[in-house]
Amino acid sequence: MLKTGIAAFVLFTNALAVILVSFENRELAHEWQALGEEHDQLQEEYGRLMLEYSTLAAPSRVEYIARQKLNMEFPDKNNTQVIELNEQ
Numbered sequence: 001m002l003k004t005g006i007a008a009f010v011l012f013t014n015a016l017a018v019i020l021v022s023f024e025n026r027e028l029a030h031e032w033q034a035l036g037e038e039h040d041q042l043q044e045e046y047g048r049l050m051l052e053y054s055t056l057a058a059p060s061r062v063e064y065i066a067r068q069k070l071n072m073e074f075p076d077k078n079n080t081q082v083i084e085l086n087e088q
Contacts, residue, residue, distance in 0.1 A: 055061070066072040
């Protein structure tokens, strides 16, 4: 009788452990899936930001802004000075 009670208790305890581990496994699987989706969204945003950065930093755009908005121009021979340093 005592052995039967102990066996039933062990069986019940193992059943609870299986239920708990299954529940935790499902929770972790859902969390992993959510993190995977977040990773994909962040990768897409990173790609968009890199494209925007390359567009904004393009030399032609920088030159256009320098010429049009800042009234800058390339130096020529007339407004360029060469300074020689005496190395000792």
